[in-house]
Amino acid sequence: xxxxxxxxxxxxxxxxxxxxxxxxxxxxxxxxxxxxxxxxxxxxxxxxxxxxxxxxxxxxxxxxxxxxxxxxxxxxxxxxxxxxxxxxxxxxxxxxxxxxxxxx
Numbered sequence: 001x002x003x004x005x006x007x008x009x010x011x012x013x014x015x016x017x018x019x020x021x022x023x024x025x026x027x028x029x030x031x032x033x034x035x036x037x038x039x040x041x042x043x044x045x046x047x048x049x050x051x052x053x054x055x056x057x058x059x060x061x062x063x064x065x066x067x068x069x070x071x072x073x074x075x076x077x078x079x080x081x082x083x084x085x086x087x088x089x090x091x092x093x094x095x096x097x098x099x100x101x102x103x104x
Contacts, residue, residue, distance in 0.1 A: 009025075009026070009027075010023050010024065010025055010026070010032060011023070011024045011025075011026050012024075015037075018036075018037060019037035020034055020035060020036050020037050021034065021035040021037070022034050
């Protein structure tokens, strides 16, 4: 999926795996050019390794807490949705099961 609308008849796409930027001809599908992604650890000195690890650990914990909060909310929403459907279905008669002979 292109990151930007067409620019002069070419598409600029970011690779989802390595985050490299590719310039693609939409007609032929040929890659016209590419730029490697700048990695966060490329310019890090060994002296800064402790700080980088602490930052990554903090980012991981933050993301984990965010996922936990999302899942807690999701469970409550699904529970509420289930209860409303159960209440609606109490008044309706049970549907008659479809038998193989009914399909002929």
